[in-house]
Amino acid sequence: MTDQTSAELSVPGVPQxxxxxxxxxxxxxxxxxxxxDLSVNEFxxxxxxxxxxxxxxxxxxxxxxxxxxxxWGRNQELDVLSQAMYxxxxxxxxxxxxxxxxxxxxxxxGVRLDVELKEFGxxxxxxxxxxxxxxxxxxxxxxxxxxxxxxxxxxxxxDLSGQDFxxLIRAGYAPLGMVMGTCVxxxxxxxxxxxxxxxxxNVELEQFTQALYDxxxxxxSRxxxxxxxxxxxxxxxxxLRQHSHTWGSHTTEFFxxxxxVRPLRxxxVIQRPTMVLSLDS
Amino acid sequence: MSEDxxxxxxxxxxxxxxxxxxxxxTWGSALTADEFTAIRGVGFExxxxxLGAAVYNIxxxxxxxxxxxxxxxxxxxxxxxxxxAVSGQGVIGSFGPMVQTLYQARRKALARMSQECAExxxxxxxxxxxxxxxxxxGGLEFKxxxxxVRAPGxxxxxxxxxxDLSGQDFxxLITAGWVPVGMALGIxxxxxxxxxxxxxxxxxxxxxxxxxxxxxLVNQSRHDARTQLDRDVARMGGDGVVVKTMDMRIRDRECPxxxxxxxxxxxxxxxxxxxxxxxxxxxxxxxxxxxxxxxxPQRRQAARVRLGQAGPG
Numbered sequence: 107m108t109d110q111t112s113a114e115l116s117v118p119g120v121p122q123x124x125x126x127x128x129x130x131x132x133x134x135x136x137x138x139x140x141x142x143d144l145s146v147n148e149f150x151x152x153x154x155x156x157x158x159x160x161x162x163x164x165x166x167x168x169x170x171x172x173x174x175x176x177x178w179g180r181n182q183e184l185d186v187l188s189q190a191m192y193x194x195x196x197x198x199x200x201x202x203x204x205x206x207x208x209x210x211x212x213x214x215x216g217v218r219l220d221v222e223l224k225e226f227g228x229x230x231x232x233x234x235x236x237x238x239x240x241x242x243x244x245x246x247x248x249x250x251x252x253x254x255x256x257x258x259x260x261x262x263x264x265d266l267s268g269q270d271f272x273x274l275i276r277a278g279y280a281p282l283g284m285v286m287g288t289c290v291x292x293x294x295x296x297x298x299x300x301x302x303x304x305x306x307x308n309v310e311l312e313q314f315t316q317a318l319y320d321x322x323x324x325x326x327s328r329x330x331x332x333x334x335x336x337x338x339x340x341x342x343x344x345x346l347r348q349h350s351h352t353w354g355s356h357t358t359e360f361f362x363x364x365x366x367v368r369p370l371r372x373x374x375v376i377q378r379p380t381m382v383l384s385l386d387s
Numbered sequence: 388m389s390e391d392x393x394x395x396x397x398x399x400x401x402x403x404x405x406x407x408x409x410x411x412x413t414w415g416s417a418l419t420a421d422e423f424t425a426i427r428g429v430g431f432e433x434x435x436x437x438l439g440a441a442v443y444n445i446x447x448x449x450x451x452x453x454x455x456x457x458x459x460x461x462x463x464x465x466x467x468x469x470x471x472a473v474s475g476q477g478v479i480g481s482f483g484p485m486v487q488t489l490y491q492a493r494r495k496a497l498a499r500m501s502q503e504c505a506e507x508x509x510x511x512x513x514x515x516x517x518x519x520x521x522x523x524x525g526g527l528e529f530k531x532x533x534x535x536v537r538a539p540g541x542x543x544x545x546x547x548x549x550x551d552l553s554g555q556d557f558x559x560l561i562t563a564g565w566v567p568v569g570m571a572l573g574i575x576x577x578x579x580x581x582x583x584x585x586x587x588x589x590x591x592x593x594x595x596x597x598x599x600x601x602x603x604l605v606n607q608s609r610h611d612a613r614t615q616l617d618r619d620v621a622r623m624g625g626d627g628v629v630v631k632t633m634d635m636r637i638r639d640r641e642c643p644x645x646x647x648x649x650x651x652x653x654x655x656x657x658x659x660x661x662x663x664x665x666x667x668x669x670x671x672x673x674x675x676x677x678x679x680x681x682x683x684p685q686r687r688q689a690a691r692v693r694l695g696q697a698g699p700g
Binding site: 168224382 | 429430431510511538539540541542544545548552556559560561562563566568588589591592593594595596597598601602605606609613616617620621623624625626627628629630633637638639651659663664665666676677678679680681682683686
């Protein structure tokens, strides 16, 4: 803290005002209480960007994933399993969006979309989407923005953290919605002859490389298609995840998720950040 | 409520430690140097380390019946679609008594910690660590430890605030005009009998299907926990709550009402800090946050790794 700030704050006033507020608390007060899943930093930055947290919103679905076996020697997408991943995540996200609509929110920030396998039952996983619904104040995004919802009339969703959200709004962009693409891919096994031939050699395993390329392309093009549906200018904060869940090592899910964004105004200027070099170790 | 009065009977060892601190004027704390600087920077002073504890024996937990196993005229045979019984609704056979006990024990530990803080002349406790563990001699031990702070010249409070925020987070909130009120808890236990629909949806040969029974169990339990959290915040008079952890554990058991069938039980715990907005009429509006770009390569690398592991936030 700079000398000026600490002098300003240790002037009698701030802590005493805080204690006076606590002494005046009226317990059992009905009315709106906001809940939020944000950390302290995120909470303060989201407020500074001009948004007020309304409540924690949550959507979850426990899903039984069906079986599908791939042909031993072929690279192929397992579409039954891909469908399962899409359907389950969509159930979780739509439930979360419905809760946000019920709160009359303009958007949901800090969304976490997780899959958790359950020990009870086999092939049962819980898909959960958690975020904080926010309401845009008058001066959000530099003022003058009337509609924050996307072209489907739903509150925007974004998996950006509070800090990234603040930076995006300051740069003159607004989130439209989370876009995702998923693909469950079966990677072909090597034939016996190939396997023996490759032992002890430094060589590229071409069919594995091909499988990775195909699977990633499918996942990313599906994510791209979702962003185009929202008429977005671009996608930021993309994460590309890969899990095998319980399907063994030759079946993996490629999951691409990001936030689609649109510019708030044509003439936005992005401020240069201050560059610092810290002297502490 | 009775749990606030229970703090009057602090154990004798705690009373003598409080008297010692008041006599000597030297404070101890569990704060790091950074936290100490942050707290001092907003005008608060650390007063001492405070502790509250309670050891409980959970003898009667409830949940001895299974209302979901009743199938009307058929009696206790597997119903087609069961219902979820959550602790907050007080249905017969729910785990209401268990949840009541968990609340009572945690509140008692927090109240004793606040009592120590008040005796030292503090206004509240920061950095509270709230733990449950097995006590070696039997029972469950609920413990709350934190550092008491005070605002010099501030009005004395009947009930000191408690918060699980670190010193730096506390300083940030105070600077922005928010003060912690207390720790808020939302606890709920829901139980559901495995009905025909659930069993059919979880067979290995079934294709993709949402398991509606478990989804209902999980959603109802979480919803009940959030309702309890809201009630806790309203009881304290806060404006809102910042949630720190939301845990859920699911286990299954033999149904007490019907042979060869199982029940699933979900236990949800939400812990957060209730906060209130305070007005500062004679202070200028805080300037905007400063966006900085660190030129230190090691710091940027460490930040990238941290974000990659932890995800958003």
